[in-house]
Amino acid sequence: MSLPVYIFKRMLQALPLLFVISVLAFTMLMISPVDPLATMKANPSVSAAAIKAEEERLGLNKPAPERYAIWLANTLQGNLGMSSTGGSIAHRLFTCAGNTLLLNVFTFTFVWLIALPAGVYAAVHRGKFIDKLFGIITSTGMSMPTFLMCFLLLMLALATGILPIGGMTSPNFDDMDKLHQMLDIGHHLIMPVCVLTFIQLAGIQRQVRSNLLDVLRADYVRTARAKGVDETRVIYKHALRNAVNPLITLLGFEFASLLSGAAITEMVLGYPGLGFLTLGAVLTKDINLVMASLMMGASMLILGNLLADVLLKITDPRISID
Amino acid sequence: MGKIVRGNSTSAPASTANDPKPKILFPDPGPRKLVVDKDGNEMWQGRGEVGKFGRALRLAEFGAGPKTFNCWDASDATSHGIGLIQNESLVDYDPWSGKPIPRLAKSFEVSKDGRTITFVLRKGLKWSDGHALNADDVVFTYGKLVKEGFGASSARDTLSVEGDYPQVNKVDDLTVTFTFKAPFAPFLYNLNSVAVAPKHILEPLTKRPQEEFHKFWDINTDPKTLVGSGPFILDRYIVGQRYELKRNPYFSIVDKEGQRLPYLDKISVEIVPDQNTEIMKFLGGEVDLLDVKTVRGQDASMLKHKEAQLGFKLYNLGPDDGTIFLLLNMARRKNPKTGKYFVDPVKQEWFNNKDFRWALSHAINRRGVINNVLKGVGYPLYTVETPASLYFDKDLKPIEYSLDKANALLTRAGFVKKDGVLYDAKGNVVEFSLTTNSGNGIRDAVCIMLKEDFKKLGIKVNYQPIEFNTMINRIHQSLEFEGVMMGLTGSRFEPYGGANIWKSNARMHNIDCRQSIDETEPYLKDVRPWEKEIDRSLDGAANTYDEAQRHKLYNRFSEIIYDEQALIFIYTNVMLTAARNDVGNYRPTPYGSVYYTPKGSMYNLEEIYIKGAH
């Protein structure tokens, strides 16, 4: 089938999927024993009447299906509602999603900028010292728990004082000019980007390396070599292109995990992104906010999978998706 | 902090016990002067040194950030904290004596029968938009806004008793009277947390449904529309990250040279995920001041260590007014809906036995708890009013850590210990469950120590932490709990603030809550005589302005709780703050440190300035 039709069909399929996800998420929230009013109830100066009023305002007394219906109706109209902390959800959501996106764009760029040449180099110089060294680094990267690395970097920041201690902007951010503002954000991004890059780098580098090795063993490469084609041309003109093809699908998956992957890093480093937002919302049972961010995360994942499949279809006509 | 030192042959540990008194670190500069300028504006004069204008104070706060910028709709500490910087109240607390002093008012007077309080405002007060601030605003705020329950109704609850909300009358442009049916002494202290509202902005909202008031000045508001009377007004809020307050040019307090305060151009507060991040930022030089409740006992040694190196000073203000205690469920009733007892009748006998409670109290090694959990930085506590309180009862003696006394009391109450296990008079094994909120390392450690302490008496304690929300639910709603270890904030000025816990029909009367979620009204038929006496003492103290009488009644209140060990108190924290050396005019006092953060211990926020080159 043609590409536009395929995309359309997939998006149609995504709708019931999103519906199921929203029901799942809502059910989880309803079952959770977390009480959004607990802090109020524990405060001696808050009267019973005040608590009741807050319950009314948040609609906590209505039965679950009714609350779901209200939420669904609102969302479809584009009204993501108010967080129980009193702010507009849409605004917070998009700001935080934007912050996470920024973080991931940088990570993404660095990962591929480093992983591609590193993978190629390792494949070409297979077995040599550099390859083994990369092997150790990537092993470490893949096994290192995110929170541990974040934490070690935080300790380093504290001990040396070169890097800011978490957060995204300095206190005098708004007094700076545009250039300094960008530099300030960049300064704050160093730690989370380092952590995320190091960890993701590992997987990608290995994949590049193994794909290239696969391809280098293939018949057509042997033929090219036999024909006497210069080795560099063999690698860069013939092999690499074919090795990279499967990696394109990875692009799609990367996109998909863009929003969820950074959650722990954001938490430990206090970076105001989507993961940070969602975690806080779940722990305080801020229903509207949790639903909104879960749906956003899920949509990104689905879009990412779709992107991956589409890219695959484009680059390798041999493969039929359906 | 945990170094091993080669010592000499003394085998007993020598803990230098600290005298539990509020610490006055700076001398009282005397009362404030009222200054009249050439236009007739009456302004208070600051008591600090003359500082420099400009620069910003960088602070941090942990939590989720504010929920609203509408001070009168705030029900959480963060929003309240910002609201009370943006807005002023009629009265304030004197930082050295703790007595109420006029703030927006020029003076106030309580009538002889205690039923009427007259406030005279200062002349020339203005809102941050230039509009005049006068008696109309006061009457509007207390006579309409708070009275009719717009916003958080807790405001109304703290200013009055049920059925006796004061009459608010305008006498002239600068004079307002509040008239009660019966004297209500806590009024003056509680008035500080209900600021005067701008009538010219909020009045239209009082003609509309109450939900609209909730939405007004919420966190999506354009800060330019905010109007207040305080030294700083919100300038910017970046959700989840930071908020900034800027100078209010119409603020009506001046310094010794007659210059209008505040000195600072800006206060910037960063929102961080937890306490540790806040402390790390302070150490890293990104934050200028760590206020009360941020510095924990365990952090003290590390901070003290780094004082000289990083150029800041750690201030010890003596005991806090919060309490940490063990709560035993003394309810004797059955849940009317299920027909089951809230507490197993066997255990009811123990929890209601005074000797049993005293035995437990003697068995708790309070110093040990403080040493381990707070690294020694804390004070043992034996009754509800901590040594920080104006009404602390000095006659109540500390409860000795003595297993002998504990065992003697248990024996007297008929308990028998066999093979290391305690049995009650009827032969039941003494065993109960203890809980606290999960995820809190300090509470967890305290509970484990309690468990060990009680084990020495032969009592088996089943300890299981649960989520905060569930814990609150169990204590106040389902009433299905046996032992809970928790803490509450207190007040150093007004013990009546505890009425919501100690009065028999109170919502949070945790020792024997009289209205579970399954009941529609409180069940008051089995109120104990001493509970009734607590009710009378509290009400009596609230109904008079006679200080001698108040002391007597509040002492009785403390004494009853002590005698009965109604709650078994364990410790209270030390109030510690830390400020960089370049923060000028920072002179924290115990009584001046009671404000919601970010104001915190900066009772003179308008006088704070940054030293050094500007």
Next chain:
Amino acid sequence: MTQGVIAEPIKVDSALVTKRKKGILAQLWRDRVARTALCVLFCFYLCAALADFFAPYSMEFGDTNIGNAPATLIHIYDDNGDLCAPYVLQVAQENNLETYQQTFTELPDKKFPIKLFIKAEPYKLLGFIPTDIHLFGVGEPARLFILGADMNGRDNFSRLFFGAQKSLTIGFLGLLIAFPIGILYGGISGYLGGAIDNLMMRFAEAVMSIPSFYLLIGLAAVLPTGMTGVQRFALITVILSFIGWSPLARVIRGMVLRIREEEFVQSARAVGLPEFQNIIKHVLPQTASYVIVAATLQVPTFILSESSLSLIGLGIQQPDASWGNMLKAAMDQPTELLNQPWLIAPGFLIFATILCFNSIGDVLRDVLDPQLQGRT
């Protein structure tokens, strides 16, 4: 959180697979890295199984007189300066309320030698053999805190062993639940095909589409409260497996679809072998190599998820020890860490465990997939 990409294995002849399997362990052993990893893991699991024996103190034992004690100094020189058998001294806690310093002073009166196979707290070895012998320790009332004590005076070193029990087993337990579900689900879906297959896969996709970390927190927040440590542990395991089954189901289903059309399966069908036997006999062995590799690589994910949960406070709760919640306790006092860096030991143990599993998984993948031979 893509920690590694599992590439789909290429279709393989079933006969070759069986022959390969016999040499797996031998081939693993031959690879130096895998060999080290296997040894390390074996040590870890041995320590976990015999935790009570190796640890000088039980999980709950705490000396509340000396909370926050630093690592006990082991002396090897006696008073005259000569070498002697290692011994420790009793320690007392002192609190200076002017400087807020808490120091620990050694009391030189009595020496407590370190004894091997000492009689200490009783326990049940492997759960049923009652004994009270510990590998090493010191006599009362001195304490041997190799990595210091926590706030309650509990030995950090001992609790590492007990933490290992939870953190290491949760991986396998999760696997035991997730994988059978995943394989069965995927297998059935692929075999039945058609509309049912479509429906089942859509549901699996729905579960997979919720970002895993959020799913994790969401489910953990749902846990009823007031459960005992064991119950909580079990439920968390179930939650973790809830995340693990769907990707596996999807892959298995894809493989089943492919294999189903293979000639030898079709010929078996033609001959008249019942459908179910078909699956078991032909399809499952094909998927085996994939499953083994996936399993090895999934265990570290579970271990990591448990630690992440504990970090937020939703995992295994105190007073039970798990590497995750010990790490949380350490991270609650970051400023202490600069002086007592060994408090991050649980974090490094988690790292080491994951590293070992990943290394073994890598080698397994190379071993089981002959097309990939000669890669390393």
